[in-house]
Amino acid sequence: MKKNKNRNELSIFEELRLKPSTNARSPEHYPREYSLHKLNVLCKVDKKNNPISWWKKRPNGEFMQVNEFGEMIFSSDKRYEKTIPKSKNLKKNKSKILVTVNKYNMPVTYWVKDNEGDLIQVNLKEEDVGVEMKIKSWLRDKAIGAVSLEISSMKKKAYEYSKDELMRMIEAEENKAIKKGGWKAVRIAALSTLGLGWLPFI
Secondary structure, eight states, X not given: OOBOTTOOHHHHHHTTSOXXXXXXXXXXXSOOGGGOEEOOOEEEEOTTXXXXXXXXXXXXXXXXXXXXXXXXXXXXXXXOOSSOXXXXXXXXXXXXXXXXXXXXXXXXXXXXXOTTOOEEESSOOOTTSHHHHHXXXXXXXXXHHHHHHHHHHTTOXXXXXXXXXXHHHHHHHHHHHHHHHXXXXXXXXXXXXXXXXXXXXX
């Protein structure tokens, strides 16, 4: 297998980092700050003041149950509550989620900001964009860092290995991290590092 001879380590590992697919929305097509609104929902909390259900007021003044994104919950949902709480038992949900809305003032897309102030869409289904991509990219970067240290400790250079060899080493480090604490632990660590540990769907 061809080695990465005469190339510096930074450029070699850069090719192995995860990047959004070409189908991902580019930053220039992100919503403008002025078009984003705070998610206006109320929540019922437990004894530790943690949200356990979310509610929104209808135009007629009645409350309807929604999820953490303000989307209506139906009776078939396992989170559905038959009893509607009184307004005095609801608190304003301190969510950092921002939304774009349609002409009926209904949320369409949901966004958060990471530690660097960059917008990330959180209601995307595709795994190669949005929050999931951020988590996988964080794990890949950690694995690359571990492999780089391992190679350095053996007094070798990255260009002495083929791309396939490096990829196998990186994937082994990723699997080691997942096996150690499970995918949920990886998610929590990644989102906390990115400043998104408060997200309700960890």
